[in-house]
Amino acid sequence: MERVAIVTGASRGIGRAIATTLAAAGQAVVVGYGGSEKSAHEVVEKITADGGRAIAVQADVADEQAVAALFDAATEAFGGVDVVVNAAGKMVLSPIADLDLDALDDMHRTNIRGTFVVAREAARRVRDGGAIVTFSTSVVGLRFPSYGGYVASKGAVEALTLILAREMRGRQITVNAVAPGPTATDLFLNGKDEATIEHLAKQPPLERLGQPEDIARVVAFLAGPEGHWVNGQVIRANGGIV
Template sequence: MTDSPTRVAVVTGASRGIGRTTALTLAAAGQAVVVGYAGSPDAAADVVRRITDDGGRAVAARADVADEQQVAALFETAAGTFGGVDVVVHSAGRLALSTLADLDLDDLDALHRTNVRGSFVVAREAARRVRPGGAVVLMSTSVIGLHLPTYGAYAASKAAVEALVPVLAQELRGRDVTVNAVAPGPTATELFLDGKDEATIARMAAQPPLERLGTPADIAEVVSFLAGPGGRWVNGQVLRANGGIV
């Protein structure tokens, strides 16, 4: 076991997209990072390499976020390698688009297994392990308020995450641990861009008053704020990082 740094972060879904950029951002802020991934070991290893090449500390660990034993092992990796857990960022997620009339219930079950059960499993382990002064950040979506066709199942899964946040914040009373969610708007990630034509992307980029898509760095900086000293008085909240979409 190495000496424990100031803070240790567990980031799920850290091999790509917002999770990847969040892991790199937290590492740049001086945190040791457990790079959680599900099916992309090479991409996770690349994140670890980038962090360590810059003088940081990181380790990759595979876990299906809906599997309680694998999630417990993920947190054990953090404790065994870096001495404990201070920050948990749950960025792993799944997207499936369909009208309700055409929704495949197998797709619905897979979506909710990752987005709902996964969020509860990770949040439960975080509630058991995060040290005083720590932070839990879950990932929602601004789609909840946009009422976009075909996003019903996805929005419903993330609404469950938003319902969980203030409850867990209350349950951790006296622990000095904050619990918040970040709700990105349209963000230029592989998950968002997949299957969309240029016209659709341009239309969605024009929605916010800032007239662009968000970037993973935009979201990672918000997460870093909530996970750092500047975010200590923000608790039980959902921050809509979406460029002003209403």
């Protein structure tokens, strides 16, 4: 039976790579997006041109009605949901002393509430034997200055992910978090000068930034039968940076 995946934040960056990678593995994909309608439809066009099946659906991940409608669209188009990957996220960098609280609230609405809303709907509607993947960050352990507000949100994601894995007992549903290190996406590169980027690229023993496809392959493993024995884990996909 064809597996069906919902990927939020799938119009660009890591989410886009995940959507196309899961489609290449034979899964029908719902390309969830926030505001980048044109980019989301480009992802769908790429997947269908390569012989896959996909639709694009707009949803604010922090809006429970929109997320329910996202799952409804997946069920209507493809018959159900087996895999949910919540790659939608926001990142605002600032020293804790200077971080605007409105910006903090907006970031946490997407990263914490959004993850919780998507996870809650997934827990209710993913078919037995499926997989749920959330997104954290390796900076939870690396503790880079200026990432305090962002890491606070991702620490919450890790905690709720590990609890949800235990709450899925008896349904053969895996729940894991992927925590990328520095990855060459617009979200990461924005606002950084070349010297900073080069410094970060030299930190892992592999001496490069991650690419979206590196992270997508980890997600595809967790979302497929090969990764089904991995459950209740935070996978730090970062090239060995410490």
